[in-house]
Amino acid sequence: MNPRLVPLLCMSLLALLSAPLQAAYVWTPSPPAQEIEARLTKLQTDAPAMKTAIAAGKRAAFFCANCHGDAGVSVLDHVPNLAGQNAFYLLAQIDKFGDGRRQDAFMSGLVKVLKPEERFNISVFYASLPVPPIPAKQKAQAASGGKHYARACAGCHGPKGHGTRDIARLAGQHNGYLVSALKSYRDGSRSRADPRMAGSALTLSDADIAALSSYLGSLP
Ligand code: HEC
Ligand code: HEC
Structure with a gap:
């Protein structure tokens, strides 16, 4: 079998298994x-x-x-x-x-x-656990993300990206995850909706999202 299919198969199996689990448990x-x-x-x-x-x-x-x-x-x-x-x-x-x-x-x-x-x-x-920063691959891109962040995001997520009680910490987060989260808010996907965040994501371009994400991942 093509080895690239193995993770895909494992994930499908997990999804299948989780369906009966969902039915058997009552959410409290x-x-x-x-x-x-x-x-x-x-x-x-x-x-x-x-x-x-x-x-x-x-x-x-x-x-x-x-x-x-x-x-x-x-x-x-x-x-x-x-x-x-x-x-x-x-x-x-x-x-x-x-x-x-x-x-x-x-x-x-x-x-x-x-x-x-x-x-x-x-x-x-x-x-309670520490999270290590992920160095940015393209320094100039991250620097422009930093300027955008200070202007548009720091007011809620904090000057260092550490968030607050119910606002997410973004510092040290994975690039791929940040990109997909921001696109979900921007595109109004049902997977992710929160009026406080969606408003901020509406006008972001793909390039903005890439720069913001690489900056945020690199923050300690
Ligand atoms: C008005 C306050 C506010 C502003 C401004 C704001 N955010 Fe958010 N952000 C939130 C809240 C609240 C959440 C959590 C929403 C939820 O529960 O889905 C969030 C969630 C996120 C997440 C998902 C985090 C995770 O761990 O899943 C990302 C990424 C993010 N914001 C990035 C940004 C960026 C980049 C900007 C600037 C362009 C920004 N935010 C501006 C309030 C804000
Ligand atoms: C099969 C892999 C997998 C397992 C096992 C798993 N997760 Fe996740 N988790 C994910 C993925 C993928 C996401 C991102 C989903 C998205 O994009 O919204 C996620 C997102 C989350 C988030 C949101 C984080 C944020 O920044 O907003 C929390 C909290 C979480 N998981 C907790 C848990 C807990 C608790 C468990 C164990 C009961 C668990 N996860 C098991 C894959 C997994």
Whole structure:
């Protein structure tokens, strides 16, 4: 068999397997945002509770490591790093996959098996890990992306691309993933919609997206 077909076959198999999984599990929504926020804030000053949540999150994330890497740094350009991402944002995205507001062939099925407590702990676990910057291949392109970023994006995602509570960290993220996320917002694809972000992506050209992505990946 053509070896290039092997990953494709594995992915199709996973998608097939996830269909019965989705049917067998009932999705339980996470507690209200204020409650999640209060718990996350409390963890910051409670080291033993933080340690317990991280350890439980690591156990619950054993399957996620196949794509997102053991320490939340993926080796696949189209799979996002989760390391260093904001915990509240991570949980919000898992919940969006779970209830259908965000769609992806793999993620939408996979998260259905997670209980609210596991989703919380997984988010705390990944947020606690460091993410390494990815040096830009074309320095001039990245520099122009940096200027565009400061003008159009830093107001929400922060001057260093670290995001906030519910706005994604972009620093150190994979190029391929950033490009596909930005195109999904721009093109209004059903896979990804959020009015706060979609407005900013509408006017981006492919060249803008390439420059922004290469700049953002290179940020520590
Ligand atoms: C088969 C590979 C695969 C596995 C296994 C997997 N993921 Fe993903 N994950 C992806 C891909 C691909 C995306 C990007 C989807 C998109 O483009 O919207 C993603 C996106 C995400 C995101 C959104 C990140 C962001 O920056 O917005 C989160 C959170 C996430 N995954 C968590 C998990 C968790 C938790 C598990 C384990 C239960 C898991 N993933 C297992 C492939 C995978
Ligand atoms: C008004 C605030 C706002 C502005 C301005 C903004 N963003 Fe966002 N961005 C968001 C929010 C909120 C999200 C998360 C949306 C969601 O849940 O899908 C997001 C998500 C993203 C994501 C997906 C991250 C991930 O991990 O999946 C990328 C990439 C991104 N923004 C890049 C940019 C770029 C580049 C610009 C400037 C051209 C920009 N954003 C301007 C609010 C903003």
